[in-house]
Amino acid sequence: MRDVTIRPQPMPRSRAQVRDFPGRRALNLTLRTAHIAGVVLLGAALLGAGTPAAGLWLTLLSGLGMFAGDLWANPAHLREMAGFAIIAKLAMLGLIASLPGLAMPLFWAILAISVLLSHAPAAVRHRRLF
Numbered sequence: 001m002r003d004v005t006i007r008p009q010p011m012p013r014s015r016a017q018v019r020d021f022p023g024r025r026a027l028n029l030t031l032r033t034a035h036i037a038g039v040v041l042l043g044a045a046l047l048g049a050g051t052p053a054a055g056l057w058l059t060l061l062s063g064l065g066m067f068a069g070d071l072w073a074n075p076a077h078l079r080e081m082a083g084f085a086i087i088a089k090l091a092m093l094g095l096i097a098s099l100p101g102l103a104m105p106l107f108w109a110i111l112a113i114s115v116l117l118s119h120a121p122a123a124v125r126h127r128r129l130f
Helices: 024-046 053-073 075-079 081-098 100-118
Strands: none
Touching: 024 053, 024 100, 053 075, 053 081, 075 081, 081 100
């Protein structure tokens, strides 16, 4: 019979290289909560319930806050799959603001990329692209 034991995989980067500060987890949790609220507001507005400005700004500012924290903690984050995806999502968010006719497909693309990467294994999220 084949061994099907699940063994933990090593992180692709050492945790010793990640900077931290007291309260970083609470700050990130607060920013993530605001970010999800912004995404919900933006999605609702794109479906016709209100204007997208509040959701767009809340999503953008909270996302930038999380991104800044991730870059501070790990300056190599930008070269990893997850960090590079944030740049792509920011570009798509800018397109939503400038090309409202493409807002719905861009919104769903951003949402799909976000969900797939946030639930991908660490080896995928932290894979170095360059």
